[in-house]
Amino acid sequence: MASAGRIKRKFRELRARGEAALIPFIVAGDPDMDTTRRLVLELEARGADLIELGVPFSDPMADGPANQRALARGLGAGASLAAILSMVSELRAQTQIPIILFGYFNPIFHYGCERLCADAARAGIDGILTVDLPPEEAGELKRPAHANGLDIIYLLAPTTPIDRSRAIARSASGFLYYVSVTGVTGARAHLDAELGEHMRELRSVTDLPIGVGFGISTPEQAAEVATMADAVVVGSAISLLIEAYAKSGDAAAAVGGLVGAMKDAMNSARRGERPPGLGNSDG
Amino acid sequence: MQNVPDSRGHFGQFGGKYVAETLMPSLFELESAYKQARRDPKFRDELEQRSREFVGRPTPLYLCENLTARLGGAKIYLKREDLCHTGAHKVNNTLGQALLAVRMNKSRITAETGAGQHGVATATMAALFRRECEVFMGSVDVERQSLNVFRMKLLGAKVTPVEGGSKSLKDAMNEALRDWIATVRNTYYLIGTTAGPHPYPMIVRDFQSVIGREARRQVLKHEGRLPDVLVACVNGGSNAIGLFYPFIKDTSVRMIGVEAAGLGISGPHHAATITTGSVGVLHGNKTYLLQDELGQIRETHSIAAGLDYPGVGPEHSWLKDVGRAEYTSVTDAEALDALKTLSETEGIIPALESAHAVAHAIKLAPQLPKEQIMIVNLSGRGDKDMQTVARALGVTV
Numbered sequence: 192m193a194s195a196g197r198i199k200r201k202f203r204e205l206r207a208r209g210e211a212a213l214i215p216f217i218v219a220g221d222p223d224m225d226t227t228r229r230l231v232l233e234l235e236a237r238g239a240d241l242i243e244l245g246v247p248f249s250d251p252m253a254d255g256p257a258n259q260r261a262l263a264r265g266l267g268a269g270a271s272l273a274a275i276l277s278m279v280s281e282l283r284a285q286t287q288i289p290i291i292l293f294g295y296f297n298p299i300f301h302y303g304c305e306r307l308c309a310d311a312a313r314a315g316i317d318g319i320l321t322v323d324l325p326p327e328e329a330g331e332l333k334r335p336a337h338a339n340g341l342d343i344i345y346l347l348a349p350t351t352p353i354d355r356s357r358a359i360a361r362s363a364s365g366f367l368y369y370v371s372v373t374g375v376t377g378a379r380a381h382l383d384a385e386l387g388e389h390m391r392e393l394r395s396v397t398d399l400p401i402g403v404g405f406g407i408s409t410p411e412q413a414a415e416v417a418t419m420a421d422a423v424v425v426g427s428a429i430s431l432l433i434e435a436y437a438k439s440g441d442a443a444a445a446v447g448g449l450v451g452a453m454k455d456a457m458n459s460a461r462r463g464e465r466p467p468g469l470g471n472s473d474g
Numbered sequence: 475m476q477n478v479p480d481s482r483g484h485f486g487q488f489g490g491k492y493v494a495e496t497l498m499p500s501l502f503e504l505e506s507a508y509k510q511a512r513r514d515p516k517f518r519d520e521l522e523q524r525s526r527e528f529v530g531r532p533t534p535l536y537l538c539e540n541l542t543a544r545l546g547g548a549k550i551y552l553k554r555e556d557l558c559h560t561g562a563h564k565v566n567n568t569l570g571q572a573l574l575a576v577r578m579n580k581s582r583i584t585a586e587t588g589a590g591q592h593g594v595a596t597a598t599m600a601a602l603f604r605r606e607c608e609v610f611m612g613s614v615d616v617e618r619q620s621l622n623v624f625r626m627k628l629l630g631a632k633v634t635p636v637e638g639g640s641k642s643l644k645d646a647m648n649e650a651l652r653d654w655i656a657t658v659r660n661t662y663y664l665i666g667t668t669a670g671p672h673p674y675p676m677i678v679r680d681f682q683s684v685i686g687r688e689a690r691r692q693v694l695k696h697e698g699r700l701p702d703v704l705v706a707c708v709n710g711g712s713n714a715i716g717l718f719y720p721f722i723k724d725t726s727v728r729m730i731g732v733e734a735a736g737l738g739i740s741g742p743h744h745a746a747t748i749t750t751g752s753v754g755v756l757h758g759n760k761t762y763l764l765q766d767e768l769g770q771i772r773e774t775h776s777i778a779a780g781l782d783y784p785g786v787g788p789e790h791s792w793l794k795d796v797g798r799a800e801y802t803s804v805t806d807a808e809a810l811d812a813l814k815t816l817s818e819t820e821g822i823i824p825a826l827e828s829a830h831a832v833a834h835a836i837k838l839a840p841q842l843p844k845e846q847i848m849i850v851n852l853s854g855r856g857d858k859d860m861q862t863v864a865r866a867l868g869v870t871v
Contacts, residue, residue, distance in 0.1 A: 301769025348496035374656035
């Protein structure tokens with residue numbers, strides 16, 4: 192059985208410490224399963240609070256080029272759901288960091304929603320985020336997920352009307368994931384100027400923690416978002432680093448460096464400090 | 475028969491709206507705009523008038539006397555969608571949806587395309603209605619279908635080659651969806667077949683149903699009775715559903731969809747989704763798919779570039795499961811033979827896609843009594859395929 196509420200406990204602890212959560216997204220099997228295993232432990236040591244494990248899919252229609260290539264590498268390395276669950280199960284001897292499966296619905300549907308939720312909970316997964324499964328279609332996954340103590344994480348977008356956000360929030364658990372750009376995943380030079388306003392609006396309809404992702408790639412951006420949201424998700428920037436370092440073999444150290452710098456910047460921003468060297472942000 | 479889709483876009487267990495949240499509000503907006511348009515006599519009049527004057531409808535229902543005599547069985551009629559402007563049935567849908575885009579005030583129209591027929595039909599409408607147009611096309615298809623790429627550019631569209639995945643139609647659709655996620659506020663995404671998230675499968679079906687409505691009226695006029703069999707090629711399935719839908723409640727009419735068996739369905743090189751696939755979720759809907767044991771989408775093959783999508787419209791999946799329609803497949807070689815046969819006997823060169831329907835008709839007609847009537851949807855003309863056909867026949871042109 193998964194330890195029900197690992198996500199909830201983590202946000203409670205962070206809130207008590209006045210911190211925002213840093214959630215790295217890494218594609219399982221990018222470039223191989225062993226690297227993914229080492230990355231999870233390394234990123235936790237460098238300050239990651241939750242981990243989103245990308246489940247490879249052949250047709251990732253909401254992902255930009257960096258994550259498309261990462262997902263293709265994961266697919267090539269044989270990162271099936273079964274292989275991912277088995278890896279997480281082994282990792283649970285070493286870490287209790289909350290782990291969320293992040294992917295598209297077809298591999299899950301093909302595995303079987305009931306069977307997946309039971310196996311995922313047993314392996315130590317805490318939540319599932321399925322990009323192409325809006326609440327309208329989520330019933331067949333949600334029932335077994337809740338029966339097994341797994342959170343279903345829903346996306347909210349800049350195009351989501353506030354009444355719909357309220358309805359989605361009511362059926363959500365764990366946290367809400369706000370997509371910060373009207374677009375696919377991938378690094379952006381600038382954050383949406385209206386992000387703060389969207390956050391204030393969302394706060395008025397939910398008490399759940401709100402994470403922000405899509406487009407955040409630098410410590411400066413992470414710090415800025417940390418002052419507005421409960422969690423910061425970074426994905427494509429990590430996929431690009433893994434790609435760049437895959438051959439030299441020290442991807443874990445490089446990604447660890449980025450994650451460490453992001454978490455430091457986020458903590459400083461939350462304390463109201465202006466960390467040295469971050470004064471030249473062009474945002 | 476129950477009316478489908480239901481209010482949430484489901485055809486039994488199939489269909490639905492499996493998309494990223496960013497697109498959900500736009501799908502609701504599209505659905506509501508479409509429902510209003512459908513009730514608006516002005517919209518219906520304009521669609522009717524432009525169908526007549528720009529597309530060239532109604533298309534003939536043509537009795538193939540030579541082919542019928544040669545096969546010695548059921549009477550074979552062709553519904554001549556190949557005579558539509560731009561050379562295929564695709565334009566029925568792009569006209570309807572472009573009128574919707576204008577009504578919704580969208581300044582930009584995008585499309586995915588495989589063989590390029592839908593891309594050309596979309597670019598045509600964008601030119602007519604003075605909209606910006608971008609067509610996504612797998613880079614392999616850009617290479618294979620260079621003539622259609624040139625046509626689209628001539629019509630003022632931007633053609634964007636897609637390098638991801640297998641670089642063909644499914645990848646073009648991924649990229650069109652990615653583009654739409656980023657541009658949804660000013661862009662109308664004009665899907666070319668009865669696939670994608672609700673309400674697209676319903677909208678495309680409705681605009682293509684003009685094929686079956688005309689055919690039904692025409693056969694009643696010529697023969698004084700309903701046909702016994704309808705035959706159409708199926709991939710996404712828009713020409714087939716367009717022919718079938720107005721006959722769905724006429725339960726005496728057999729409806730047969732013909733998929734691409736490529737090099738044979740015993741191997742991996744085919745696109746026979748309904749006949750050999752399993753249920754899954756791709757591009758916004760639940761339907762039969764060609765996928766591996768882990769739910770990853772498989773690569774496909776067909777000699778007809780417009781038949782190599784690894785999915786199928788959800789309404790076809792439903793028609794199969796409730797037993798209202800039958801689905802079968804024919805190989806590349808059979809389709810090529812049929813193309814030659816129809817050319818020689820009737821003086822009509824069909825598109826390779828449509829040749830699949832003709833191939834099945836040629837197999838089936840001799841087994842049926844002479845009193846029976848068969849309508850084959852000739853969804854497109856063959857000009858675009860002459861390079862491919864010549865190559866397959868070992869001829870240099």
